[in-house]
Amino acid sequence: MASLERALDVLAHLHEFGDAAGVTQIGRALDLPKSTVHRLLVPLVDRGWVERREDGRYRPGMMLVSLGLGVLEREPLVVAAQPVLESTAQRVEQTVFLATARAGRILVLDKREGTGFLRASPRIGAEIPSHATAIGKLYLAFAPQLVSSASAPRFTAATSSIEELQNAELSLIQTRGWATNREEWISGLVGFAAPIRFDDRLVGALAMAGPASQLPATDAARLSSEVVGAAHAIEARLKRGSK
Amino acid sequence: MASLERALDVLAHLHEFGDAAGVTQIGRALDLPKSTVHRLLVPLVDRGWVERREDGRYRPGMMLVSLGLGVLEREPLVVAAQPVLESTAQRVEQTVFLATARAGRILVLDKREGTGFLRASPRIGAEIPSHATAIGKLYLAFAPQLVSSASAPRFTAATSSIEELQNAELSLIQTRGWATNREEWISGLVGFAAPIRFDDRLVGALAMAGPASQLPATDAARLSSEVVGAAHAIEARLKRGSK
DNA sequence: GTAGATGTTCCGTATTTCGGAACATAATTC
DNA sequence: GAATTATGTTCCGAAATACGGAACATCTAC
Numbered sequence: 001m002a003s004l005e006r007a008l009d010v011l012a013h014l015h016e017f018g019d020a021a022g023v024t025q026i027g028r029a030l031d032l033p034k035s036t037v038h039r040l041l042v043p044l045v046d047r048g049w050v051e052r053r054e055d056g057r058y059r060p061g062m063m064l065v066s067l068g069l070g071v072l073e074r075e076p077l078v079v080a081a082q083p084v085l086e087s088t089a090q091r092v093e094q095t096v097f098l099a100t101a102r103a104g105r106i107l108v109l110d111k112r113e114g115t116g117f118l119r120a121s122p123r124i125g126a127e128i129p130s131h132a133t134a135i136g137k138l139y140l141a142f143a144p145q146l147v148s149s150a151s152a153p154r155f156t157a158a159t160s161s162i163e164e165l166q167n168a169e170l171s172l173i174q175t176r177g178w179a180t181n182r183e184e185w186i187s188g189l190v191g192f193a194a195p196i197r198f199d200d201r202l203v204g205a206l207a208m209a210g211p212a213s214q215l216p217a218t219d220a221a222r223l224s225s226e227v228v229g230a231a232h233a234i235e236a237r238l239k240r241g242s243k
Numbered sequence: 244m245a246s247l248e249r250a251l252d253v254l255a256h257l258h259e260f261g262d263a264a265g266v267t268q269i270g271r272a273l274d275l276p277k278s279t280v281h282r283l284l285v286p287l288v289d290r291g292w293v294e295r296r297e298d299g300r301y302r303p304g305m306m307l308v309s310l311g312l313g314v315l316e317r318e319p320l321v322v323a324a325q326p327v328l329e330s331t332a333q334r335v336e337q338t339v340f341l342a343t344a345r346a347g348r349i350l351v352l353d354k355r356e357g358t359g360f361l362r363a364s365p366r367i368g369a370e371i372p373s374h375a376t377a378i379g380k381l382y383l384a385f386a387p388q389l390v391s392s393a394s395a396p397r398f399t400a401a402t403s404s405i406e407e408l409q410n411a412e413l414s415l416i417q418t419r420g421w422a423t424n425r426e427e428w429i430s431g432l433v434g435f436a437a438p439i440r441f442d443d444r445l446v447g448a449l450a451m452a453g454p455a456s457q458l459p460a461t462d463a464a465r466l467s468s469e470v471v472g473a474a475h476a477i478e479a480r481l482k483r484g485s486k
Numbered sequence: 487g488t489a490g491a492t493g494t495t496c497c498g499t500a501t502t503t504c505g506g507a508a509c510a511t512a513a514t515t516c
Numbered sequence: 517g518a519a520t521t522a523t524g525t526t527c528c529g530a531a532a533t534a535c536g537g538a539a540c541a542t543c544t545a546c
Contacts, residue, residue: 002533003503005286007247012290015310018317024523033505038525043248047255051345056511056524060314062350066368067258068311071303074261102294107305125309245502246534267492276536281494299493299542 006032007040011060014050020057068125077196077204078110080237084206085112088230092208092223094215095120096230099128099135100204104148106130106139109204120189120209132159132185134178134193135205140165141173142195143202158184178224183212190215192223194231198238206231249275250283254303257293263300311368320439320447321352323480327449328355331473335451335466337458338363339473341439342371342378343447347391349379352447363432363452375402375428377421377436378448383408384416385438386445401427421467426455433458435466437474441481449474 013029014021021029023037030037041058044050048063072078081098089096089112097111097120106129108122122128130136130147132155139147140162149162160169173179181191191209195202208215208227215223252273257264260272266280273280284301287293291306315321324341332339332355340354340363349372351365365371373379373390375398382390383405392405403412416422424434434452438445451458451470458466 003246004250004283005290007250008286008290008292011310012306015313022523023525034524035505035507035526036503039503039505040247043251047248047251048346049251059317060310062314062345062368063255064307064311065314066311066366067254067303068307068309068314069367070258070261071305071308074302102305103291123309124312125305265492266494277493278495278536278538279534282534282536 003040006030006036007044010037010040011044011049011064014058014060020053020055020059022057026058072110072124075109076238076241077234080241081110081196081204081206081234084230084233084237085110088112088206088208088226089114092226094208094210095122096206096208096227097122098204098206098234101139101143101146101202104146104150106133106136106147114210116210116214118211118214120191120211122209129153129155129185131162131165132156132181133207134181134191134209135207137165137169137173137179137181138193138195138205139202141170141179146202155185156183156187158182160184176224178228180220180224181209182217188212192220192227194224194227196231196234196238198235203238204234206234246283249273249279250287253280253283254287254292254307257301257303263296263298263302265300269301315353315367318352319481319484320441320477323484324353324439324447324449324477327473327476327480328353331355331449331451331469332357335469337451337453338365339449339451339470340365341447341449341477344382344386344389344445347389347393349373349376349382349390357453359453359457361454361457363434363454365452372396372398372428374405374408375399375424376450377424377434377452378450380408380412380416380422380424381436381438381448382445384413384422389445398428399426399430401425403427419467421471423463423467424452425460431455435463435470437467437470439474439477439481441478446481447477449477 009030010026013026023034027034027037041050045052048061050058051061052058085096094114098109099106100109105127108124108126111122113119113121130139131152152162178194183189188211189209190212191207193205193207196204196206206227208223253269256269256272266277270277270280284293288295291304293301294304295301328339337357341352342349343352348370351367351369354365356362356364373382374395395405421437426432431454432452433455434450436448436450439447439449449470451466
């Protein structure tokens with residue numbers, strides 16, 4: 001399956017590179033001959049997965065847009081969360097986002113950003129670490145089997161390791177039903193997260209994140225109850241949607 | 244390149260099917276043996292392009308979301324149009340969308356929907372026909388080499404063929420600088436579109452669409468000047484962004 | 487429990503993919 | 517302008533890979 005894997009490597013590279021790339025550049029980056037790269041690109045271009053520009057350079061194509069947005073449209077959790085994300089972000093005036101676990105990784109599914117100059121700005125589709133974020137800790141507390149702890153680097157001085165999280169904070173999260181992150185992932189970034197359940201299973205989490213200066217610890221009661229309320233609203237919409 | 248093409252077929256099928264599918268169903272749909280389908284799916288699952296559910300069925304994965312949204316984030320036209328789409332949609336209270344030509348096809352890049360119960364709801368990434376829509380006619384009038392007229396079916400009784408459009412309406416569009424669609428694509432659907440240029444080249448179009456009852460011909464002057472104004476605003480933002 | 491349906495694994499063989507070299511085009515240097 | 521360099525495209529004999537039928541594992545229906 002080397003051929004298909006190489007094609008996927010090419011696509012991933014085009015995405016990460018960010019600019020249109022020629023076969024020589026792609027070949028250098030992936031250690032592949034120009035002719036191989038070119039041969040892989042031909043069907044990708046024919047079918048719209050890659051776009052060939054007039055200058056002979058290549059970039060990701062609109063087929064990715066169609067299929068990518070198709071994933072989100074068909075995800076019941078995303079559909080149910082949409083209006084709740086909207087209203088919650090407006091009410092708290094901070095970035096609110098939705099995430100879930102997929103193949104052991106926690107990925108951002110949707111978001112509504114705050115309007116401040118300094119704001120949290122997660123990328124949809126991006127992974128967030130399980131041990132150093134509010135959402136990650138929720139998963140570790142309620143459904144640790146759904147997340148992989150293979151990689152747990154220390155991001156900041158405040159980062160706890162998986163072992164350190166074992167009893168103290170996870171028990172607290174289980175008791176009160178929400179989690180928080182205080183600059184454990186990114187300096188200055190604070191977050192609150194609440195679990196979203198369907199059929200008694202953890203299917204995702206709703207989080208709010210922003211600069212520490214705007215989410216003071218003294219506001220924790222209000223902020224946590226906002227995310228818990230939002231998560232409940234999403235749960236209710238999920239239940240209604242399954243009729 | 245049969246292997247890669249088959250994998251792309253599988254992905255396209257999963258997208259179109261809309262629900263999670265098993266190898267047998269995919270194999271039947273694509274006339275491929277189960278084992279071939281399964282073998283193609285393995286690296287797709289490993290890398291996140293396809294998600295395998297617990298019940299052994301497969302659906303498109305989050306890698307598509309990352310890359311698809313990456314395409315839109317990096318498209319200067321989409322970035323420039325975003326605030327303009329927002330404000331225009333609010334002002335006219337109808338669906339406003341952005342489209343461009345890619346490999347001879349006209350594709351929707353972004354949109355902001357009206358809030359009416361009855362509204363136009365284009366799908367981002369979807370193709371719109373060139374001969375039966377306002378945007379398509381803009382391209383035929385100003386840059387016909389960018390669009391393919393290979394397929395020009397009659398959608399409604401109002402649809403004109405490419406030949407019928409040759410002189411009469413295209414000249415008018417060239418003269419007044421905007422185009423309209425009066426139920427030529429979909430019965431009851433009316434649209435107005437204005438060209439977006441950069442460096443004297445047509446790079447896209449801004450359109451407004453909605454039910455005929457809400458976009459009366461008597462309102463054409465106001466509506467067309469809205470889309471023309473919005474297109475100019477996007478052009479200005481494009482020019483500013485290229486410094 | 488049996489039969490049928492469906493996802494997963496295996497391996498000899500046919501098919502496909504590979505990549506160096508030639509070619510075509512564009513850009514740079516003198 | 518000519519020569520050189522850089523880069524995208526095409527070609528084809530040989531090596532590598534993908535193929536798919538069959539066996540296997542698991543689940544569902546009667």
